[in-house]
Amino acid sequence: MQKRLIYICYLLCYVLLMSACDKSSDKPAIGVLLPVNFPEPVYNLAANPVSWDGFQLGKSLFYDPILSKDNSVSCGSCHIATSAFTQHGHTVSHGINDQLGKRNSLSLVNLAWGKDFFWDGGVHNFDLVAFNPIQNPVEMDETVANVIVKLQQISAYKQQFKAAFGSEEITTQTFTKALSQFMLCMVSANSKYDQYVRKENNITLTTDELDGLALVKAKCSNCHATDLFTDGSFRNNGLSSSFEKDMGRYNVTLMPEDMGKFKVPTLRNLTYSTPYMHDGRFTTLEQVLNHYSSGVKATATLDSTLLNNGTTGIALSDGEKQHIIAFLKTLDDESFIRDKRFQEE
């Protein structure tokens, strides 16, 4: 009851704050929802307060292929709203001139709680994430400096920047902060599980789902921790015996103990975000669980939680796998997937 009250208070505060911020009442409320079942956010929201104009500008930029060298690919090309902001049907990202990256597009969700970004955590400041795909030769192959030059020539953008930040001048700071405002608002916390855990709408979980929840807590929550369902750490989950193809976190730290480690992704919205793993190798949750029960490969950097007394993997019966999958589906947040505010117009 108390938790529910707190949540309602949060919502009220949020709505009041947001409506108070907008000068004209015809602008819809927008902001970063802070769900009561989430930990404290990492991003400094006070340093980049979200406004409707900033959000709309960020959305325009997110869906504008002008961010790529030949104006062919936008952020939204590889991060599709209805696929939980992943690239449906692609194992690895598909950049300009039909070039393929080496990793699966990560879901863009609950980003205000992220410590490090991308599969290898190479970027540690959320406002700087856009530099990576824009300047990657196999993604957008452009420079942020040139994107700003291109944007300065479009009067509609100059007006949008003025509305959002008070000046027509487009700077690195306003460009990156507008994109951040749009992406930070992508909070997914309204799944069946969220409503159950916050005791909203009399939502209950089935016996199978409850069993799956208990199994996830017991066997998966070392890594998929808190209601974010990730601890943001980097781990080797035993997908490969060698790492010539992708050394993961090692590329960023050059430390031998980071060889083959990748960021622990969230378990939210899995129905929409297939395929799975950093290289998109699995298309079904059954394949993922079969990997953990019988496919884990032992290497020097294998996560210690996947190695018990010389046995690799997590012991799971077929029935347990089914219950885990039943629970994972309660983390699907359809209202987030269908949220028109985030979708390309």
Added chain:
Amino acid sequence: MKNIQHTLLVILCATFIFSCKKSSDSPATGTGKVSLEFDNRAGDAELVFGTTYTTAAGEQISFTKFNYYISNVVFIKADGSSYVVPKDSCYYLVQHDVEESRGPLVSNIPAGDYTAIQFVLGVDSAKCAAPVEQRTGVLDPAGEGQDMYWSWNSGYIFLKTEGTSAQSTMENTFMYHIGGFGGTTSATINNIKTIKLIAPEDPIMVRTNRQPDIHMYVDAMKLFNGTTNISVATDPMVMFAPYSTTIANNYQHMFSINHVHND
């Protein structure tokens, strides 16, 4: 009260002594400016892009790019006391082909005689992890600093040099992009180099009515010739890799104060 009188007396005496030292000079009070002149060299000659030089490894190289960040400048007196230039007003990007970048001016230095300077070759770790609003001027990754920033492994390139060589095994070119600030959550390679240079003869005389020029020689060949001689045949390209520390250990010795102009 007596203490204050005593202190005043000492200050008066000191002022008197200093003002007597050089009669033409204004007293060492107030603040002044100093020009940091980075005179890029190749051995005993001026560095010229396109000119061929021979390294200690016996290879012929020619430069097409030579850029580096200088930050965190400190002016040091003979008694060890020092003036730390406020950090945010002293991030400089020296680019060999941009003449005005090679002589940045430092302002608001308390008047006095300084016998040494210290600076960081690179960008300190706090700034490498700073929020976007603190990345302006030469540190703007989409502005003046766009050529000196790694977007995939967020951080600044402290020194970037490129060129050509017949001995290179990479299409006759070499590229050394050296960075690495020690990481945020993991301890990664740290190529931040703090460099202290002693003024060889005259001190740096900072006065309100003078603008001393610290004429530094920066020998680009020291990047190749040092504790480990770098070979463009074996290592034509070094970026974020363990070997970058070997190169940084070499190039930290490329600076010296040749002389100080006090007039």
